[in-house]
Amino acid sequence: MLNRRTGWMKVVVLCLSIGLITSTMPFSASSEAADSGTTKKRVQERKYKEGEILVKFKTGESVESLNRTQVNHHLIEKMDFPQNQTKLLSFNLQSTIDQVVSDLLGSGLVEYAEPNYERTFTVTDPLYGEQWGMENRGQSISGINGTPDIDIDAERAWVQTRGSNSVVVGVIDSGIDMSHPDLRNRIWKNPGEISGDGIDNDRNGYIDDVNGWNFYDENNAIFYSSNEDAHGTHVAGIIAANNNNIGVTGVAPNVKIMPLKIMAEGGYVSDVLEAIAYAKAKGVKIINMSLGGWTFSQAEYDVIKNTNALFVVAAGNNSSNIDGYFSSYPAAYDLPNIISVAAIDNQGNVPYWSNYGTTSTDLAAPGVNILSTLPGNTYGYYNGTSMAAPYVTGTAALLLSKNRSASVLQIKETLLKTTTSVSSLSWKVSTGGMLNAGKALNATMSGNPVRSPAMSPAQEAQEVQEVHEDNIMYRFFQRFFNWG
Ligand SMILES: [Ca+2]
Ligand SMILES: [Ca+2]
Ligand SMILES: [Ca+2]
Ligand SMILES: [Ca+2]
Known part of the structure; x- marks a missing residue:
């Protein structure tokens, strides 16, 4: 096994500093699901629209029949649902919902009266409470109490969309365990390729590339081993793990992942070039690159520059200001279609190892104690800017799902203009803020994101x-x- 890659002569060495993994604790979904106290608290909360009540009047009765009760609470009919004889009433905010309900029931004129309860996106994944990056309610993660709302406001984004099946995200990384139950059905399928016939059906130069390609080994095996492909599996789960009844959920749980394997412990620029060309030929608009090295590559710079896709790149984990001499590429290439991502923890601090730079990094995203999928139907916490980038990638995929005609630059601009300011980031990243998917998905995209021609x-x-x-x-x- 050790020799399986001898004979590979690759000229360009890309020094990879991917996925700083300080604590990897794979565990099974069932054992950890039980002790999440935050879930219980959420269920007990009653959320409803203030000053509104849903009422079913008895036959022949109406708001006017209520007389004194109507006046006391200033009840006004707001909406009528004649098919089930129900009305939505508004009332004076000085009255409490409990008073209004009890007075209405006491009148004997109504069959029922109830608050206008809130309905939100339902997250049924049992480990969701551990995913502080999505919604941080102050829950303790690996023994560290979070700061509420240091998160991407994922639930606000999901009200808009959970992503579209037809949006494909390229993941240039190690391989991905496609058989993981939380990644099943999330992997792109090449529509032009017939599996296992030994023929390059879509004539793209790759035989039987049914689910992407392994550029590292030059074959169609997307997954090689649990060790080698843990990183890519973890990244894929952050972007698109299924919203089902198991494990975790991805930021964009309905989009598809195109696995583009270019590395094991490390990889080379030559394979990055090949992977980008492959994705470009398939029309992929969003590419995650949780990788990097300190050497500038003209070839890599040129291929990114000439590809109409958004490259979401990890800033790296070398504690460096990458605006300076010790930089990290592709994060620091000065190109409009790159977003470079630093890491932030669940208390709003930038971890000591995260790279930064007010020119070369754009924003931060959750990157400490990030729970996601690992090979062999397991889950684990990883740390790294490698984990932060896929949060941004997933959000970009949601934006593209919502607006299929959005340009690469419009998506980037929307992501950058909707960040949440965090004090620890003010001298670290160009926006001074962290990703906010909720704001991004609720923002309007501008018509000309590049530069106003009026300037x-x-x-x-x-x-x-x-x-x-x-x-x-x-x-x-x-x-x-x-x-x-
Ligand atoms: Ca929040
Ligand atoms: Ca092919
Ligand atoms: Ca084939
Ligand atoms: Ca799941």
């Missing part, structure tokens, strides 16, 4: 100059006060 060349020059001065100021502060 004159002089105004543009001014803007460039201001950005330049900001950077100089930042470097000044950094040098003299040793910030960051």
Whole structure:
């Protein structure tokens, strides 16, 4: 097994510093599901629309028949549902819902009266309470109490969409355990390829590439071993794990993942180039790259520049300001179709190992104690900017699902303009904020995201100059006060 790759002569060495894994604790879904105290608390909460009540009047009765009760609570008919003889009434906010309900029932004129209860997206995955990055209610994760609302507001996003089956996200990474119950049906299927006939049916140069390709070994085996392919399996689950009754849920649980395996412990730029070309030929618009190295590659830069896709890239885990000499690529390439992602923990702190840079990183996303899928039907917590990037990728996929005609730059702009400001990020990432999927999915996309044509060349020059001065100021502060 050790020798299975001898004979591989690859020239360009990409120094990979992927997925800093400080605590990997695979466990089975059933053993951990029971002790989540937060779930119980949520069930007990009664959420309803303030100042509204649903009422069914007895035959012949109406709001007017209520006389004093109507006046006391200022009851007004808001909506009528004649098919089940029910009305939605509004009432004076000085009255409590319990008073209004009891007065209505006491009148003897109604069959029932109840609050206008809230209905939200139902998350039935038993480990969902551990996924603080989605909704942080202050729950304890690996013994660390979270800060409420340091999260991506996933549930607000899911009200808009959970993603579309026809949106495909490329995952350039290690392999993916496609047989994991939480990833089953989430893996892209090549519509032009017939499985196992030894023929390249869609003539893209790859024989029997039914679910993507393994560029590392040059075959169609997306999964090789639990060790080798844990990283890609974890990343895939953060993006698109099924919203079912098992395990975790992904940010975009209805989209499809295209596995593009380019590495085991490490990989090479040559395979990155091949993987991007493959995804591009299939029309993939969003590509996750939870990988990097400190060497600038002109070839990698050019292929990303010439591909009309959004590349969501991990900033890296070297504790570096990647605006400077010790950088990380592809995160630090100055290209409009790259989003570079730093990590944040469940208390809103940037972990010491996360790379950053107000020019070269855009935003932060949850990257500490992130629970996701692992090979062999298990789950585990990983740390790393490798885990943060897929949160952004999943959100980009939701945006594309909601608006299929959105351009790459519109998606990027929407993600960046809707971040939540977090104080620890103000000198770390260009937006000074963390991903907020809820805000992103509820924002309107602008028509021309690149630059308003109304801006004159002089105004543009001014803007460039201001950005330049900001950077100089930042470097000044950094040098003299040793910030960051
Ligand atoms: Ca929240
Ligand atoms: Ca083929
Ligand atoms: Ca075939
Ligand atoms: Ca699940």
